[in-house]
Each structure stands twice: as structure tokens, then as C-alpha cells.
Amino acid sequence: DAGVTQSPTHLIKTRGQHVTLRCSPISGHKSVSWYQQVLGQGPQFIFQYYEKEERGRGNFPDRFSARQFPNYSSELNVNALLLGDSALYLCASSLSGTSGRGDIQYFGAGTRLSVL
């Protein structure tokens, strides 16, 4: 079975541009979470979606938005890119997003975004 897949793997953008990152969850998983990870730090929670509804949002500006599609895949959009948005963006999928024993989050390999 395929794990969590993210695309693209690497991306280079310039300040002010817009970016769309994509994630396909593990088959059967209905929840997707997005994280930003800066080098040397732990992941920072951005969004969680379950059954196409936003369940949670972290402390990120409105330039960050996301959505989940009927097939449970998800997109993360970032507008007006800043240099500080350079990071590894991780997508994690789980069965129901309840963060319990039966709801482990499994991560994709991430998209490394560089903003110049």
C-alpha cells in the first residue's frame, strides 16, 4: 500500500509569489494535517482537515489556506510568500484525526520550499 505522498518534493519560489502543495493520504485515512518544519526545530501545526471540514488551525497568518477534497487529498496554499516561509512542509494522514492510540499520524516525505 502506498504511504502518504506529497508533491512536489522541492520547490523554489521568489518573494510575493504563490505556492500550492499537494498531499494524498494513505488509503482509508480521512484526516490530513499540515505542518511547517524549519531546520533544527519540531513541526509546527498549520491545519487539520477531516471529512473536508477544517478541524483545527495553528498560529499562521491568513496567507496560509488549505482544503480537502472528496477523495481526502488535500492542498496547502500560501500567498504572498516571504523569505521566512522557507521550510519543509509536511503532510500527515490519520484515520480520524482524533490523535489517540488508534489514530496514529503518518507523515509524507514533505515538500521543501525555498523562497528567494
Added chain:
Amino acid sequence: GQNIDQPTEMTATEGAIVQINCTYQTSGFNGLFWYQQHAGEAPTFLSYNVLDGLEEKGRFSSFLSRSKGYSYLLLKELQMKDSASYLCAAAHAGNNRKLIWGLGTSLAVNP
């Protein structure tokens, strides 16, 4: 408030035992996760504790004390491939069951 603390770096010798500690504060608690992350790769799940006590899984064990807001990951018979960052994450209870992550402990295993 919500906060996770773990040591930034640790060093150990191949074949030895190492304990990585994690303290947490969350407004509502639904369990504690440990993940391993090799450089340039995604985090991979190691363990989950929601009840007090020790859970053993092969060379790795994880302990939780809810009253103390404390957990540790114990790695036995260290191998060079165990060199990685170890991330502690507390699950927040309630409708928004997000994970609160620590900064990670970078473990270097030396021969």
C-alpha cells in the same frame, strides 16, 4: 499554556542505553507520541502512551507519568542507525486534537 521541553542534543556510544526525557504542559491531554526523524526525512512513529507506565517495543520503550507531565524514550543496544532526531508530541484533548511538538532531541551514536 502549552509547552513541550526536551534536551536539544545527546551523545551515546554504540551498544549503550540512552534515555531521552520530555516534559509537557497542555490544557487537556490525550496522550504522548514519540517520533524518529532522520535528517532530510519525514518523522516516523515510534510509540504512543496515554496511561501511566512503561510500554516496551523491541529495543525502544516509552514511559509516561501524567501527574508529573513527564515522559521518556529509552533506547537499548544502540546502533549507529539510531542517530536521528527524536520528537516528543503531546496530543491536545477536545475538538481540536492537534499535536503539540517539541523541538526534537538530536541523538548522535558514536562507535
